Amino acid sequence: MEQIFFQAEKLTAGYHGLPLIRDLTFSLKKGEILTVIGPNGAGKSTLLKSIAGLLEPLGGKVVLGDGELDSLPRAERAKRVAFVFTDRVRSEYLTCGEVVASGRYPYTGRFGLLSNRDRDVIEEGIELLRIRELRDREFDTLSDGQRQRVLLARAFCQEPELLLLDEPTSFLDIRYKLEFLSLLQEMRRGRDMTVILSLHELELARRISDRLLCLKDGRMDRFGEPQSIFSGDYIRHLFDLQADWFDETGLARLSDGI
């Protein structure tokens, strides 16, 4: 378990050939949760998208286990990496059951027929995320918190080794945020999943993360355990906060928002 499982090496990515993140190098052990924090526009989504394969890296590479991610065939990659991003699901008449079942896509054959094993995994995902009563509901009609859980169940069905989440809590109220936190930890425990997510809520990040990656202007400003990142006035530096906005009690005040 002490071995390095995930590694980004000099990862550079961006849009239209212009890098938004540069030379990111960091590594994780299997089952760790990494949270990416930083001001708006620092490149958090860009980093997650390039690991997800939605954005081709401009330089560097990402290694998962024994292989480079970009050299994997699509289906293979989808079996190892799943993501839940904020993109809208656009379809009428799409039931939650169908959304969850689509997580088995990389495992099914030419016509997408589900095997018994596929069905078992789907049931497990539905059980784990407690969405049984949503199963026949249309995805469109759900609340944000419910959608989040359905998409997490889909990601679970991909049985990934690496799960990527882009600001998964931004539309959730406090109750769902806390619920999400415990769900994430359950998923990690059950599957020994490595998780990389981005968060705005610092207090939440401090609580769930094994590692924190601080992005500023597209570069890795710091990488380490939450205790060390949150000690001193580093956070103030990261977000360019003025001293009188932020002090020992100010952290509590700022994070009331979680």
Added chain:
Amino acid sequence: MRERSSNAVRRAAALFLLAAGCVLCMACSILYGSISIPLHEAVETLLGQSVDEVASRIVIEIRLPRACEAWILGGALALSGYLLQTFFHNPIAGPFVLGISSGAKLTVALSMIFLLGRSVRVSQGMLIVSAFAGAVASLALVLALSGKVRSMAKLVVGGVMIGYICSAVTELVVTFADDADIVNLHNWSRGSFSGMTWEHVRISAVLVFAAAVLVSLISKPINAYRMGESHAAGLGVNIRLLRVELILLSSILSACVVAFAGPISFVGIAVPHLIRRCLKTEAPGWMIPGTFLGGGLFCLACDLIARMVLAPVELSISTVTAVFGAPVVIWLLMDRKRED
């Protein structure tokens, strides 16, 4: 569990009703017309035991191929519309609305006049190839437009404009064509199933059914793609390949229709919407057979009306499909839950 299986039963029943409707309409198309043919005589003719020479010619040589062609091409149009709607994530897309039918019409008219002017016999193959070229060319224009404009409404308006430009050029070309060509062109450019022969049926059946089989083979990625591109990409769908496949298949299908029957409006846009409402799903496993049967039924019924209402004068098929299809599109516009 029970709710899901009852849904499946309901959908299967709907498909069965559509198929039954197709059979019924096909029977009516064979029996009714300027000369009505009694059922027993038609059956005898089809079994090859008929004595009545005239009736058997009408049934075998005129009405049956026409009905088959209306069914096949109607299905092709609706399926093509479904693929375009999938591609653009928009229920208002369709081969006619996006100017694809008109583009195909233009190239077919040009090649007909060019070839007839040189007294070359125009083969069906040439017409299909030129229709396909026109369909792909105007679709390429629409795609270039869709890269520029993000709003679907603007894209549809752009497609309609492309359609108008192509139609205007076609009219222009027809105006300057020789008399002999015009008769040919004029009927065809308004859209009609009249004059279909078994050769037409054979060629279009091979093309359309081959395309339909290929569509079924990509139903799995289509199912993932309907959630949205990034969702599908995350599941391992090769988005670029799928988009090319959708474009090519829908172009082949609508080109085939234009080459044989001319441009036919509103089938590609209205039928998938009706079928979606009636099956209450967008899963391609249901939508592919559903739209095909629905399009076939719609065109069979419209062709029957086009022949019967003002007999012996025959209406153009687009007149009838527009009367029934356009209100569906209006309903669709008002029915949309969200506007993007």
